Every structure is written in C-alpha cells, then in structure tokens.
Amino acid sequence: MSDFPRWKYALVVLVLIFGVIYALPNVFKPSPALQIAPNRGQVVDDALKSKVQGILDQNKLAVTDVQVDLVAQRMLMKFPDAESRDKAADAVRPVLGDGYIVALNLASNVPSWLGAIHAGAMPLGLDLQGGVHFLMEVDQNSVQDKLETTYADDVRSLLRDKNIRYESVARNGRGAGIGIILKSDADRDAASSAIALDHPDLILVNGNNTGDRFVLNATVKPDKLRELAQSTIRQNLTTLRNRVNALGVSEPLIQQQGDNRIVVELAGVQDTAEAKKLLGAVATLQYREGLANPSDPRAQDAQRTGNIPPDANLVLGNHGEPYLVSKKIIVTGDELSDAASGFDQQTGTPKVDVVLNSAGARKMTDFSSAHVGKPMAVVYAERVTDTKVVDGKEVRTARTSERVINYATINSTLGKNFQTTGLASPTEASDLALLLKGGALAAPTDIVEEGVIGASLGADNIQKGVQAVLIGLGLVLLAAAFYYKLFGLVADVALFFNLILLMAVMSLIGVTLTMPGIAGIVLTLGMAIDANVLICERIREELRNGSTPLASIRAGYEKAWATILDANVTHLLAALGLMTMGSGPIRGFGVTLFIGILTSMFTSVTVTHAITALIHGGRKLKTLSV
Numbered sequence: 001m002s003d004f005p006r007w008k009y010a011l012v013v014l015v016l017i018f019g020v021i022y023a024l025p026n027v028f029k030p031s032p033a034l035q036i037a038p039n040r041g042q043v044v045d046d047a048l049k050s051k052v053q054g055i056l057d058q059n060k061l062a063v064t065d066v067q068v069d070l071v072a073q074r075m076l077m078k079f080p081d082a083e084s085r086d087k088a089a090d091a092v093r094p095v096l097g098d099g100y101i102v103a104l105n106l107a108s109n110v111p112s113w114l115g116a117i118h119a120g121a122m123p124l125g126l127d128l129q130g131g132v133h134f135l136m137e138v139d140q141n142s143v144q145d146k147l148e149t150t151y152a153d154d155v156r157s158l159l160r161d162k163n164i165r166y167e168s169v170a171r172n173g174r175g176a177g178i179g180i181i182l183k184s185d186a187d188r189d190a191a192s193s194a195i196a197l198d199h200p201d202l203i204l205v206n207g208n209n210t211g212d213r214f215v216l217n218a219t220v221k222p223d224k225l226r227e228l229a230q231s232t233i234r235q236n237l238t239t240l241r242n243r244v245n246a247l248g249v250s251e252p253l254i255q256q257q258g259d260n261r262i263v264v265e266l267a268g269v270q271d272t273a274e275a276k277k278l279l280g281a282v283a284t285l286q287y288r289e290g291l292a293n294p295s296d297p298r299a300q301d302a303q304r305t306g307n308i309p310p311d312a313n314l315v316l317g318n319h320g321e322p323y324l325v326s327k328k329i330i331v332t333g334d335e336l337s338d339a340a341s342g343f344d345q346q347t348g349t350p351k352v353d354v355v356l357n358s359a360g361a362r363k364m365t366d367f368s369s370a371h372v373g374k375p376m377a378v379v380y381a382e383r384v385t386d387t388k389v390v391d392g393k394e395v396r397t398a399r400t401s402e403r404v405i406n407y408a409t410i411n412s413t414l415g416k417n418f419q420t421t422g423l424a425s426p427t428e429a430s431d432l433a434l435l436l437k438g439g440a441l442a443a444p445t446d447i448v449e450e451g452v453i454g455a456s457l458g459a460d461n462i463q464k465g466v467q468a469v470l471i472g473l474g475l476v477l478l479a480a481a482f483y484y485k486l487f488g489l490v491a492d493v494a495l496f497f498n499l500i501l502l503m504a505v506m507s508l509i510g511v512t513l514t515m516p517g518i519a520g521i522v523l524t525l526g527m528a529i530d531a532n533v534l535i536c537e538r539i540r541e542e543l544r545n546g547s548t549p550l551a552s553i554r555a556g557y558e559k560a561w562a563t564i565l566d567a568n569v570t571h572l573l574a575a576l577g578l579m580t581m582g583s584g585p586i587r588g589f590g591v592t593l594f595i596g597i598l599t600s601m602f603t604s605v606t607v608t609h610a611i612t613a614l615i616h617g618g619r620k621l622k623t624l625s626v
Contacts, residue, residue: 006615012610015602016497022504025110025121031078032085032106033062034092036285042099044073052077052092059091065107073426080108119436120509124266125514125588126464134258134264134279135449138421143232143443145171151202152178153328155218158198164191177219179207188214207320227258237262240445262445267512268503276488279323279447285354285420285440287331287364290375290407293325299324315402323404325377328369341429344421351421352430361416367621368414376405378420465518471524473499484536486625490611491532491604498528498603502596516589524596530567531604534560539626549624554615557609564605 026052032263036052038044052075052258056063065078078083085104093102106129110120112471123129148171154171155178172179176219180195192204195216203225207215213335233256244252244266253265264279291312292299302308303322312324338355354549368376382401406420480488503523506513547555577598578590 004609004617008373009608009610015501016271016607019497019504021114021117022119022508023500025114025119025507026106026108026503028111028121030106030108030121031080032082033079033105034077034085034088035105036075036077036092036096037103037104038073038099041168044068044075048073048100051095054086055091055095061086061091063088076105076107093458095193097447106496118508120510122503122576124267124462125512126265127515128465128513129267130598131265131267133449133451134447136264136279136445137264138233138260138262139444139446140229140232140260143228144220144225147225147228147445148178149216151199151220154199155180155195157261158194160190162190162194164194166191172217172371179204180216182216183212185209185214191216201537205419224602229614233260233262236443238447240264244279254497261448279445284332284381285336285352286329286379286381286402288329288377288379289326289367289371290377291326291564293375293407294321294323296324313376315404317404317407323377324406325379325404327369330376331356331360331364335363341426343426344419347421349421350426351419352429354418354420356416356418358416364414364416368410368412371410372412374410375405375407375409379403380405398421409474426530441607461515465515468522469499469518469525473525480529480532484532484626486615487539487612490608491529491536491614494532494603494607495525495528497607498600499602500597501599505595505599506541506592511587511591511595513592514585514588515594516585521591524593524600526598527571528600528604531600532608533558533563534563535605536607536626539624541624543624543626549622550616552613552624557605561605562602568597569600 023075034503036048046068049066053063055065056077057199061084062080063077067076069075077088085233089104090103096102108121114120127132140408152169156166159166159169159180165187167183169178169180171177179189188206191256192206195202195218196204199218201221202218202518203221205217206217207217209215237254237256240254240262241252244254244264251269253263255263257263290539291309294300294317295319298309299322300310302314302324306460308314308325311327313327315323317323335357336354337357340353342351342353344351344555357617389419446613473495477492480491480495499521502521506517509516535556538560539552542555542578543549574592575590575594576584577595582590
C-alpha cells in the first residue's frame with residue numbers, strides 16, 4: 001500500500017475539512033423575521049426602531065434580535081416563531097401606514113465567522129421555503145396606442161420636412177389607425193408616396209373627401225402588431241428578471257404563459273406588497289420641453305380654470321405647484337443605458353445619474369442645440385393600479401401619475417450624460433435608479449392573480465425530504481456493512497462524507513435546493529455505492545485468483561477505476577443535458593445530480609482508498625474482511 005502517497009492523504013484531509021466547514025451553515029435554521037423598509041420620503045433610523053419596539057412591547061411580543069442598517073435603510077427583527085412574527089406584522093402595519101413596507105422574511109443565523117469566509121446555507125426553493133406567486137397580464141392595448149402615437153408624430157414630422165400641406169394628423173381611436181387630412185388631392189398623393197417609402201409597415205387607404213379636406217387613413221399591418229406584441233412580452237420578461245436579480249431573490253421563476261401573460265414565482269418572499277412594489281412598478285423619467293413654470297400666469301390659469309393648451313399637459317411638482325410641459329416627449333427611460341443614485345456635491349440633495357443610449361443621446365443633442373436658453377422639464381411618470389370592489393368583484397383601473405421633479409433652463413447643448421435632481425429622498429433616488437437600470441417595462445403589466453405559498457407547506461416538504469434522505473442513506477449503509485463487512489463500513493464512511501461534500505459545494509456556489517434537488521441527493525447516495533461495489537467485487541476476484549491481500553487491494557482499485565470512470569461519465573453527460581436544456585425543477589435536479597456524481601467519484605475512490613491504506617498499510621495480512 002506504499003503506492004498511496006502522503007500528498008494524497010493531505011488532499012483528502014483538506015477536502016473533508018472544507019466539506020465540513022462549508023456544509024456547517026445548513027445546520028443553523030433561519031429565524032422568522034420582519035423586515036421594514038421605507039417608502040417614498042421616509043427613512044429608517046433609531047426613532048423608527050424605538051417606535052416599533054414600543055408597538056411590540058404594547059402587544060407583549062418578544063423579539064430575539066433587532067438589526068438596523070442605516071446605509072441600506074432597512075430594519076430587521078427576528079422572532080422566536082412564525083406566529084409571533086405574523087402578529088407583529090399585523091400590529092406594526094396599521095401604525096406605520098403607507099410610509100413603510102413591512103415584509104415577512106427569514107433571517108439567517110449563520111455565525112459571522114462563517115460569513116466572513118463566504119460560507120452560507122443553501123437557499124431554499126419555492127416548494128421548500130414558501131413564497132409568492134403572481135400571474136401578470138401585459139396590456140397589449142397600450143402597446144398599440146403607443147405605436148400609433150409614435151407613427152402619428154413621425155408622419156407629422158415627415159410631412160413638414162417634405163413641405164406637404166396638411167390640416168391635421170391624429171389617431172382615429174384605438175385600433176382605428178391614423179387619420180391624415182391634407183389640403184389637396186396632389187398633397188394626398190405626395191403624402192401617400194412619402195409615407196409608404198419611410199414607413200412600409202403602414203397600410204394607406206384614401207378616405208372620403210369633404211370639400212377641401214382630403215383624407216388619408218393609415219393603419220399598422222397585423223404582422224407588425226403581432227411582432228411588436230411578442231417583442232413586448234420578451235422585453236418585459238427581461239426587465240422583470242433584471243429587477244428581481246438586482247434584489248438578490250434566489251432562483252426566481254419568470255416565464256411566459258400564453259400570448260400576453262407572465263408567471264412570476266419568488267421563493268422566500270412571504271409578503272405580496274413588497275413583491276408587488278418591485279414587479280408592478282412602471283416608473284420612468286420623461287424629458288420634455290418646459291412651457292410655463294409656477295410663476296407664469298399661464299400655468300396658474302391652467303390649474304385654476306382647467307383650460308390647458310392643446311399641445312401641453314398640466315403637471316404638478318413635488319409640492320403641488322403647477323407646470324405646463326409639452327405633450328411631446330424628448331427622451332424616456334426606455335432610452336437610458338445606465339443609472340446610479342447618489343448625492344449632488346453642490347446641494348447635497350439626492351440625485352440620479354443617467355446615461356442615454358445612442359438614439360436617446362442623438363434626440364437630446366438635437367433638441368438642446370435648438371432650445372438653448374429655454375426650459376426643459378424632467379417628469380417622473382408612474383403607472384398606478386387602483387383596485388375597488390364592484391358587485392362583489394375586484395375591478396382594477398390603471399392610471400398614470402406624473403409630477404415634475406426638475407425644471408431648469410438649457411444653458412448649452414447636452415449630450416448623453418445627465419444628472420437629475422429634485423427627488424424627495426435617497427430611498428426614492430435609489431428605487432428610481434434600480435428601475436431605470438433594470439429597464440422600463442415595454443408595456444404596462446397588471447397583476448391579475450396572486451397567491452402566497454405558506455412556509456408551513458415548505459416545512460412539511462423539508463421534513464419529508466430529510467426523512468427520505470435519511471431513510472435512503474440508512475438502508476444503503478446497512479446493506480453495504482452487512483454484505484462487504486469492513487470494506488462496507490469504509491464505504492459507509494465515504495458515503496457520509498459524500499453527503500457532506502455535496503451540501504458544501506451546493507452551498508458554496510449558491511444552488512437553490514428544491515424538492516427535485518432532494519430527489520437528486522437521494523439518487524446520488526444510492527448510486528455512489530456502486531463504485532465501492534465494483535472495487536469490493538474486484539478485490540474478491542483477485543483473492544479467489546490467489547493474489548495476496550495487499551496485492552488484491554491494489555489491483556481492485558486500479559482495475560475497477562476504468563469501469564467506474566466510464567459509468568460516471570455517462571451519468572455526467574445525462575446530468576449535463578438536464579442542466580443545460582432543462583429549466584425550473586428539471587434543471588435543479590440536473591445540477592444536484594451533476595455535483596453529486598463528481599463528489600461521489602472522489603469519496604468512493606480516493607477517500608475509501610485512503611482509509612483502506614491507513615487500516616491495512618504496513619501489516620502482514622492473511623485475509624481481508626470483504
């Protein structure tokens with residue numbers, strides 16, 4: 001047995017120590033927790049901590065730990081059980097109101113020294129930890145509205161550039177296309193030719209003439225609408241994934257369902273309000289030409305009388321002051337490539353630094369160069385969904401809330417980099433930067449169905465999964481020890497360390513554990529003993545052929561290795577296929593199986609060889625317990 005070198009012993013020891021340390025965090029069960037985060041204009045500070053503590057004391061609710069993070073603006077309170085946490089949430093929410101988001105959570109209890117070496121517990125999937133489920137519907141009507149409005153603006157600009165006389169260009173109504181009224185039949189023919197050349201996706205049909213009004217109707221081709229609808233779904237999927245990933249939710253499920261719906265499932269999130277704020281937010285910035293500020297009588301008259309110029313919108317500021325801004329948008333959040341929150345060095349107020357993409361930068365440069373010395377408004381636009389009960393049924397209505405957050409004079413030609421100030425708080429700046437960086441939704445998306453998967457169901461799944469692992473492991477250990485005696489016991493030790501290593505690797509790389517993942521662990525444990533069966537049978541065969549015990553051990557490991565490698569390579573290829581081609585539960589099963597095969601090859605061969613070498617090395621043996 002002198003062919004097993006010392007460096008291999010050292011390697012085995014180091015790997016096993018690594019496995020124990022990085023699997024250890026899974027022993028520490030997370031605590032039910034309540035997370036409080038500020039909404040627009042609010043902050044998390046010691047005063048809030050005292051206020052919440054007073055509410056809990058008044059309701060006689062015990063808290064095991066309170067953590068206040070002033071930088072991240074978050075307060076986390078741990079409770080001894082889920083029931084106490086739920087009662088605390090019911091007591092705190094009415095007092096804090098809409099100023100704060102009170103979310104149910106699970107807080108890690110992993111010791112800080114393990115966290116310092118990046119050792120953490122495996123994140124649990126939706127079926128084990130519970131979470132929220134949403135069915136979201138994309139408002140395709142708004143997509144068509146936006147497209148027709150864009151075409152109307154483009155046609156209007158095209159006619160001006162071509163010096164074609166027209167009376168008006170306006171939408172006929174949702175789905176009815178664009179009506180173009182021209183001065184003469186020759187103007188209509190010229191307009192038809194120009195529009196057909198520049199916008200081939202429009203169908204042009206001459207309308208009925210009335211006097212000197214020559215009508216040309218333009219509708220969007222059905223193929224273009226279908227293409228845009230699918231593109232909208234794909235862009236919304238990407239945007240939702242970016243938003244969820246930015247918050248660190250482990251392995252979310254975000255996928256398309258049907259033609260205009262999206263399914264979102266977030267593991268570990270037990271509060272629908274927090275998730276809805278993230279997913280349903282349709283907030284962006286709009287840069288528009290400023291027409292009148294609050295000191296201008298035109299803005300004051302528009303607010304007082306409601307008489308607003310046809311080319312303008314009346315938008316209020318942060319404190320309710322009136323502004324008149326152009327209906328035409330220069331640049332929107334769709335044309336931002338990056339965003340980051342911070343503080344203005346001169347005023348110390350919250351800001352958002354944005355970077356425009358090439359198309360947005362070109363539009364901004366063209367507009368600002370032609371409007372130096374004139375005002376420009378930055379409008380914060382947010383889609384809000386109101387829910388009310390009518391005849392016992394929930395009715396959702398959507399509206400767009402707008403407010404001017406910045407109104408300033410253009411002093412020089414602007415490029416692609418901007419600094420937007422006027423935000424109410426650092427939290428609002430951070431939230432806006434997150435939404436802008438994640439991308440604006442291509443179309444408004446409403447939540448039509450929501451549900452909470454309770455943690456109790458997850459706890460039941462975990463209990464059954466752990467039982468399955470223990471029963472499977474126990475049966476395999478007994479069978480190996482009974483049939484192969486001492487060598488079976490050695491295989492049992494290696495099998496135990498295989499489970500430890502598997503958990504360590506999954507924890508280190510952040511694999512989310514689901515029920516299919518537990519099934520993969522059980523299958524891995526059952527398959528891991530196969531390599532030891534091959535080794536033990538080869539050793540028995542060598543003994544029957546008259547080889548000495550030590551020579552039989554050496555030959556058993558050497559000759560069985562090729563067969564073990566072949567068998568496990570085919571399993572690895574199958575697991576790799578599940579990982580790369582599968583999604584959701586199938587992918588989780590494949591990842592667990594892939595890692596389990598790699599760890600089992602190490603423990604079944606190298607670890608058992610090391611233990612066997614320690615037991616039998618340097619001894620004169622007459623027989624083997626195999």
